[in-house]
Amino acid sequence: MKKGKLVSLLSLLIIVSLIASGCGKTESKSASGENTYYIGISQLVEHPALDDARRGFEDGLKELGVNAKIDYQNATGEIPNTVSIAEKFKKDNVDLIYAIATPAAQSAKQVTSDIPVLFSAVTDPVKSQIVNKWEDVGDNVTGTSDKAPIESQLKMFKQIDDSIKKIGILYSTSEANSEIQIDEVKKLAPNEDLDVVTVGVNNVNEIPQAIDSLLSKVDAIYTPSDNLIASSIELVSTKLIEKQMISVSAEGAHVNNGTLLTNGLNYYELGKQTAEMAKEILVDGKSPSEIPVGIAEKTITTVNIDTLEKLGLDKNLDIFKDAKKVEK
The missing domain is CATH 3.40.50.2300 (Response regulator)
Incomplete structure (x- = not known):
């Protein structure tokens, strides 16, 4: 085989390989032929409320029929770790980041303006400079607030x-x-x-x-x-x-x-409420900018x-x- 054709063939194989791998993103079809989405979860620290927000989100995705591969990362209460986790998710080219607690959400917003970010367990996302307004969030970040009555x-x-x-x-x-x-x-x-x-x-x-x-x-x-x-x-x-x-x-x-x-x-229910937003973004094709910040529907x-x-x-x-x- 001539050198020029060999180089062309190798280039073609590399391109095909990159397309097949999604350039780093894990995306596949389930047995039913539905997409499997790669979701990174960044949680500031483990304690019952935040754990419930995570469990509610994961259970909510299942109930809504959203197939997801979850990469859960715990920042162990260290804010610099939330930045590292967000950078990892950006490098992995995840389909969506779910950030639990204010520092995790702030770090995700800081690291990426392209990947959709959903947050939960954030009291005031406007004062925390995570979104522009409650109704008009702007850009790639929205989610649910745990603002107490x-x-x-x-x-x-x-x-x-x-x-x-x-x-x-x-x-x-x-x-x-x-x-x-x-x-x-x-x-x-x-x-x-x-x-x-x-x-x-x-x-x-x-x-x-x-x-x-x-x-x-x-x-x-x-x-x-x-x-x-x-x-x-x-x-x-x-x-x-x-x-x-x-x-x-x-x-x-x-x-x-x-x-x-x-x-x-109830943080479990708040997590499920956030899962509904994830479906709107991943399955229905909505932009996060179209979805207002949600608040707990009941106390x-x-x-x-x-x-x-x-x-x-x-x-x-x-x-x-x-x-x-x-x-x-």
Whole structure:
């Protein structure tokens, strides 16, 4: 064979190989002939709420008939890891990135403007500079917010004990989500005749001393949807029970792990809601820019019965009667 023809043949084989491999993207047909989509999941840290958001998303895809190959990556609470994970997904040319928690979403937006990005467990994606507006997101990023119904949650303190005057909040100083929630609590608390005391921590090792200090200054505790605090919520709830301290939480996973009460969203359902957006993008061909940010479609009042009993509270109070009851 002549050299020129050999070079041409080799070039043709390389082109065919690149086309077949999708230039790095794993894309195939299922047994039924449907596309299998390559989805990268970037999760800031493992704790019950974020785990539920991931499980709900994966289960939602299955229920919607979306065939997906999932590459799950856990950033172990380290923000630089979320950047590395996003860069990996960009290099792998995934079909979609699902970013769970604000830092994961911010990093995905920073790394790619081409791959569709869906987020969840983000309190305010506008203030966090993830999207332009709630309704008009712009570009390649949209998703679902875990914005808590803070006003109704603050009302719960007086419904349990009308002598409560001062509530405390323990939070991570590195999480924009927490700062946003604290600003909202401080704005609404005076309407409920409540004062707010906050204590910030930089890492999990500071939590025991910080919670002890905070509990000496307040009548009750509000736990926001803060990833660092959520990862240590069992420790926090144990301290609360020891001090006979009433607690209201931003979301149900905290109550499942020992805090007293919430009127909060269900992260599993929020994940399923985000899966519906994934179908719109991957299967129906919508651009993320066409899909407004979603918020939780329903909230659930949940009470931890074990905690209620250990605090010696009256289970016949109206606020507890119709609540979903869980045990630690």
